[in-house]
Amino acid sequence: xxxxxxxxxxxxxxxxxxxxxxxxxxxxxxxxxxxxxxxxxxxxxxxxxxxxxxxxxxxxxxxxxxxxxxxxxxxxxxxxxxxxxxxxxxxxxxxxxxxxxxxxxxxxxxxxxxxxxxxxxxxxxxxxxxxxxxxxxxxxxxxxxxxxxxxxxxxxxxxxxxxxxxxxxxxxxxxxxxxxxxxxxxxxxxxxxxxxxxxxxxxxxxxxxxxxxxxxxxxxxxxxxxxxxxxxxxxxxxxxxxxxxxxxxxxxxxxxxxxxxxxxxxxxxxxxxxxxxxxxxxxxxxxxxxxxxxxxxxxxx
Ligand code: NAP
Numbered sequence: 001x002x003x004x005x006x007x008x009x010x011x012x013x014x015x016x017x018x019x020x021x022x023x024x025x026x027x028x029x030x031x032x033x034x035x036x037x038x039x040x041x042x043x044x045x046x047x048x049x050x051x052x053x054x055x056x057x058x059x060x061x062x063x064x065x066x067x068x069x070x071x072x073x074x075x076x077x078x079x080x081x082x083x084x085x086x087x088x089x090x091x092x093x094x095x096x097x098x099x100x101x102x103x104x105x106x107x108x109x110x111x112x113x114x115x116x117x118x119x120x121x122x123x124x125x126x127x128x129x130x131x132x133x134x135x136x137x138x139x140x141x142x143x144x145x146x147x148x149x150x151x152x153x154x155x156x157x158x159x160x161x162x163x164x165x166x167x168x169x170x171x172x173x174x175x176x177x178x179x180x181x182x183x184x185x186x187x188x189x190x191x192x193x194x195x196x197x198x199x200x201x202x203x204x205x206x207x208x209x210x211x212x213x214x215x216x217x218x219x220x221x222x223x224x225x226x227x228x229x230x231x232x233x234x235x236x237x238x239x240x241x242x243x244x245x246x247x248x249x250x251x252x253x254x255x256x257x258x259x260x261x262x263x264x265x266x267x268x269x270x271x272x273x274x275x276x277x278x279x280x281x282x283x284x285x286x287x288x289x290x291x292x293x294x295x296x297x298x299x300x301x
Contacts, residue, residue: 001223001224001255001256001257001258002254002255003227003253003254003255003256003257003258003259003260004153004258004259004260005254005259005260005261005262006149006152006153006226006228006259006260006261006262006266007265008145008149008261008262008265008266008267008268008269008270009265009269011148011149011152011269011270012145012269012270012272012273013269013273015148015270015273015274015277015294016057016060016061016272016273016276018294019061019273019276019277019280019294020060020061020062022280022292022294023061023062023063023276023280024062026280026283026284026289027062030287030289032283032287032289033062033063033064033091034062034063034064034093034094034279034280034282034283035063035064035065035066035091035092035093035094035279035283036054036055036058036063036064036065036066036092036093036094036095036096036120036275036276036279037065037066037067037068037086037089037092037094037095037096038051038054038055038065038066038067038068038096038098039068039070039079039082039083039086039095039096039097039098040067040068040069040070040098041070041071041072041074041079041097041098041101041102041105042070042071042072042101042102043072044100047098047100050098051067051098053272054096054272054275055067057272057273057276058276058279061276063276063279063280064091066086066091066092068082068086070082072102074105075104075105076104076105076106076109076110079097079101079105079110080109080110080113083095083097083110083113083114084113086114086118087113087114087115087118092118093118093120093279093282093283093286094118094120094275094278094279094282094283095114095115095118095119095120096120096121096275097110097111097114097121099170111123111124112124112125116130116138117138117282117285117286118282118286119138120138120141120275120278120279120282121138121140121141121170121275121278122137122138122139122140122141122144122174122278123140123169123170127139128169128173128174131174131177131178132177134181136291138278138281138282139174139178139278140170140171140174141270141271141272141274141275141278142170142171142175142209142230142267142270142271142274143171143174143175143178144178144270144274144277144278145267145270145271145273145274146175146178146207146228146230146267146270147175147178147179147182148270148274149228149261149266149267149270150205150207150226150228151182153226153258153259154204154205154226156182157179157182157183157184157205158182158183158184159183159184159185160184160185160204160205161184161185161187161202161203161204161205162179162184162185162186162187162203162204162205162206162207163186163187163189163199163200163202163203163205163206163207164176164179164186164187164188164189164207164209165189165190165193165196165200165206165207165208165209165210165216165247166189166190166207166208166209166210166211166230167188167190168209171209171230172188172190172209173188175207175209176188179205184205187199187202187203196220197217197219197220200216200220200221200222201220201221201222202222203221203222203225204222204225204226205225205226205228206220206221206222206225206226206227206228206257207227207228207230208227208228208229208230208231208246208247208248209230209231209247210231210247211231211232211233211247212231212233212247213231213233213235213245213246213247214233214245214246214247214248214249214250215231215247215248215249216229216247216248216249216253217249217252217253218249218252218253218255218256219252219256221253221256221257222256223256223258224257224258225256225257225258226257226258226259226260227248227253227257227259227260227261228261228266228267229246229247229248229250229260229261229262229263229266229267230246230247230267231245231246231247231248231263232244232246232263232264232268233245233246233247244263244264245263246261246262246263246266248260248263250262250263277294280292
């Protein structure tokens with residue numbers, strides 16, 4: 001079997017197109033331009049790349065983007081004060097504080113200080129709790145992107161066996177909640193799980209969000225399963241540069257899986273597209289407008 005490769009780049013571009021349409025309609029019909037504030041502390045090269053793409057794509061989708069670059073030495077109090085100003089700024093509908101933050105700043109405090117209605121990363125305790133209890137919430141972008149990708153292959157996840165490897169607050173746990181909401185039967189695996197390959201082999205849907213290069217081997221995968229690889233791992237390559245690989249051994253997996261996301265070009269582009277979608281959702285909710293839908297037309301095969 002050769003797996004269908006799920007083209008996250010193309011699916012993300014389509015979603016961004018629908019988000020841009022919604023954003024332009026809001027500007028035209030309601031004089032409402034969704035605004036995204038991105039806060040970057042310090043000069044982590046990977047974070048600078050992410051923040052640059054987010055800003056560029058927000059503007060490209062008809063939104064306003066507000067960049068706040070702060071030195072590594074900024075104090076927690078100064079960062080909290082900035083978050084407070086963004087919370088009360090009416091042209092800002094989404095606030096994203098790029099993680100990780102320097103060690104002297106309590107990231108949980110900062111995230112909790114973001115107005116939950118503007119928390120477009122969906123990391124605040126309020127949004128996490130609302131997602132868990134089935135209330136409408138701003139949902140973390142990466143898990144949201146994972147479910148959208150899986151549904152391009154299996155439009156209904158109802159009754160399917162899903163295994164999520166990883167239980168972080170930003171990927172694994174919210175992904176589990178989203179899959180439960182889709183009526184999948186969900187197992188969460190982590191570093192203490194016994195016989196992980198056997199657990200994975202049960203999965204009709206396998207999600208790997210671990211951060212260990214190519215950990216998931218071909219023989220861990222049930223033939224025909226849909227595999228979504230969240231991992232982003234940098235490995236040295238022969239030319240002295242580096243290459244990015246996922247948590248799944250791609251070449252092995254493509255001989256067993258029914259469908260598979262590549263790295264790069266799978267989940268990564270979906271994360272930004274979902275962030276833009278969340279910004280439009282937040283803008284509508286703050287303006288008392290009904291939630292926009294960004295449903296994909298149902299002709300995917
Ligand atoms: P994290 O906070 O480090 O969590 C990793 C999870 O993997 C933990 O739950 C850990 O278990 C589990 N784990 C570690 N070693 C394991 C093993 N040998 N067997 C089974 N489980 C194991 O990472 P994260 O933030 O969730 O990110 C995971 C990966 O996704 C990383 O590669 C990250 O770069 C990538 N990522 C990609 C995107 C994107 O946009 N594509 C976004 C976010 C993250 P314990 O809980 O027991 O420690």
